[in-house]
Amino acid sequence: MPGSSGSMNGATKAMGAMTFGGLVVVTAYTVALGSNGWLWFGWVVLGLLTLALVVTRS
Template sequence: MPDSAKALTVCTVTALVVVTAYTVTLGGSGWLWFAWVVLGLVTLGAHTARRN
């Protein structure tokens, strides 16, 4: 896995932890979850593009 894909994966997992902590402490935010889903899809796309 290239370094950029690894870095993107780390950012995605870190963002998941932050969004989850935010939701637990301050309540849910649909926009934060939407942004995380978009980031996850970008990460998935980066991994898929690197395989081809």
């Protein structure tokens, strides 16, 4: 990630990939079947956990 000091470890990369993949899945679900608040809430929580992991690792 730009601006991060040091290299990201495997767990951080995995969380980032899951967050990005989750965004793709939730967006596809929203386009196909309509918005689901719980899916977006879950994605936001996952994103915040990933952000916290990145901040604590840098």
